[in-house]
Amino acid sequence: MYLHGTSQINAAGRLEIGGCDTAELTAQFGTPLYVFDEELIRRRCREFVEAFRATGLPFQVAYASKAFCVMAMCRIAEEEGLSLDVVSDGELYTALRAGFPPERIHFHGNNKTPEEIEMALDAKIGCIVVDNFMELHLLNETAKDKGAVINVLFRVTPGVEAHTHEFISTGQTDTKFGFDIGNGSAFEAIREAASMQNVNILGVHSHIGSQIFEVDGFRLAAERVAEFAQDVRRELSVTFAVINLGGGFGIRYVEEDSPLPLARYVQAITDSIQSLFAQYEYPQPEIWIEPGRSIVGDAGTTLYTIGSSKNIPGVRKYVSVDGGMTDNPRPALYDAKYEAMLANRAKDPNEETVSVAGKCCETGDMLIWDLELPVTRAGDTLAVSCTGAYNYSMASNYNRLRRPAVVFVRDGEADLVVRRETFEDVAGKDALPERMRKQPVGRS
Numbered sequence: 147m148y149l150h151g152t153s154q155i156n157a158a159g160r161l162e163i164g165g166c167d168t169a170e171l172t173a174q175f176g177t178p179l180y181v182f183d184e185e186l187i188r189r190r191c192r193e194f195v196e197a198f199r200a201t202g203l204p205f206q207v208a209y210a211s212k213a214f215c216v217m218a219m220c221r222i223a224e225e226e227g228l229s230l231d232v233v234s235d236g237e238l239y240t241a242l243r244a245g246f247p248p249e250r251i252h253f254h255g256n257n258k259t260p261e262e263i264e265m266a267l268d269a270k271i272g273c274i275v276v277d278n279f280m281e282l283h284l285l286n287e288t289a290k291d292k293g294a295v296i297n298v299l300f301r302v303t304p305g306v307e308a309h310t311h312e313f314i315s316t317g318q319t320d321t322k323f324g325f326d327i328g329n330g331s332a333f334e335a336i337r338e339a340a341s342m343q344n345v346n347i348l349g350v351h352s353h354i355g356s357q358i359f360e361v362d363g364f365r366l367a368a369e370r371v372a373e374f375a376q377d378v379r380r381e382l383s384v385t386f387a388v389i390n391l392g393g394g395f396g397i398r399y400v401e402e403d404s405p406l407p408l409a410r411y412v413q414a415i416t417d418s419i420q421s422l423f424a425q426y427e428y429p430q431p432e433i434w435i436e437p438g439r440s441i442v443g444d445a446g447t448t449l450y451t452i453g454s455s456k457n458i459p460g461v462r463k464y465v466s467v468d469g470g471m472t473d474n475p476r477p478a479l480y481d482a483k484y485e486a487m488l489a490n491r492a493k494d495p496n497e498e499t500v501s502v503a504g505k506c507c508e509t510g511d512m513l514i515w516d517l518e519l520p521v522t523r524a525g526d527t528l529a530v531s532c533t534g535a536y537n538y539s540m541a542s543n544y545n546r547l548r549r550p551a552v553v554f555v556r557d558g559e560a561d562l563v564v565r566r567e568t569f570e571d572v573a574g575k576d577a578l579p580e581r582m583r584k585q586p587v588g589r590s
């Protein structure tokens with residue numbers, strides 16, 4: 147397994163992250179356990195911020211909290227000078243509760259409810275990324291009722307297909323998100339908004355997909371957006387102050403993945419926007435981006451305890467862990483690949499090929515196929531790397547499993563940032579109608 151960030155094998159032959167021995171982490175917090183390397187998260191934030199600073203251009207880096215939204219992560223984003231992208235009332239609530247400055251929050255989503263819009267307006271967030279006409283009208287009306295003017299970006303689809311898994315490509319025309327540039331609906335949205343009293347047009351937003359390993363898609367999106375900005379300026383006299391090119395920067399999950407240094411993505415985006423807008427003699431807009439996975443993805447490691455195994459001679463050996471698709475649905479959903487190692491015997495040589503199964507009652511609950519490992523024993527700790535993004539945030543209680551705890555590790559200290567769920571968390575929200583309740587024992 148590739149060792150990311152501060153991960154290393156210590157003198158005792160065990161995996162250590164953030165100066166914490168994983169054996170101590172499992173003893174203290176149990177498994178499955180999400181372990182986040184805080185220094186690596188901060189390093190990723192700084193890579194983006196420093197790459198922008200080097201350009202001298204005005205910018206915002208908004209952490210896409212959907213990747214991993216907990217209060218402690220919102221604090222880190224704020225401390226590192228990032229803005230925050232939320233896509234629901236729950237994410238907004240988490241951010242506000244963590245004390246994240248509302249003026250640096252951007253709200254996304256293709257079906258924001260009236261309640262979410264009210265909540266965002268009441269919190270006085272920085273901007274709403276408008277996705278459709280219904281939302282635009284609702285937003286203007288709600289803002290009018292509250293005597294407010296809300297900053298908006300328009301999510302546009304530039305017709306660019308990112309080279310990635312088709313389920314997570316969103317910049318193409320046939321998508322549920324945003325206003326299409328090609329068919330004129332993006333232009334129409336701006337035209338309508340320009341006559342509204344309670345929305346202030348900041349600019350446009352485009353997100354072309356996720357886990358992208360090249361810059362051409364971003365360049366192409368920048369071209370389409372710049373051309374659109376020019377049309378809008380010429381025909382509607384509306385000038386965009388902000389261009390947001392979304393997130394999607396790829397990370398290394400397995401050896402075959404070849405992401406670019408984060409600064410390269412920033413450079414390609416800033417170079418394109420700067421030269422295109424200069425070419426159109428258009429005032430330089432602020433450039434915003436929204437990385438999620440590339441900030442937290444490789445900083446997360448999940449620790450599991452190995453339990454049963456099943457050897458099918460001539461076919462394969464299954465080794466089961468105490469979590470699975472409930473804490474990491476990505477292999478089942480996207481056929482996502484992961485690397486793993488034995489954390490408690492990290493120096494032992496690999497001796498067999500096994501497939502790592504989760505504990506859910508479902509054949510598809512497999513975490514890793516054909517993984518080289520030392521011969522495992524029940525009680526060993528398996529560490530799966532790169533689980534920081536879209537694992538905890540997409541976790542479920544399938545089979546009524548309790549969601550794991552989350553710890554942040556740094557300089558030999560481990561802080562619990564989400565406690566492990568209890569049975570009460572799992573079943574305590576259930577209600578039994580009166581007619582189904584059992585008579586207390588001993589009464590007639």
Ligand SMILES: Cc1ncc(COP(=O)(O)O)c(C=O)c1O
Nearest residue numbers: 210353356393394436437438439
């Ligand atoms: C609008 C928007 N912004 C940002 C992101 C974050 O993407 P990533 O985690 O790939 O950086 C996504 C998810 O793909 C998104 O849909």
Ligand SMILES: N[C@@H](CCCC[NH3+])C(=O)O
Nearest residue numbers: 212314356476480535536
């Ligand atoms: N959840 C997806 C990414 C979706 C991004 C949301 N726009 C993943 O795990 O890769």
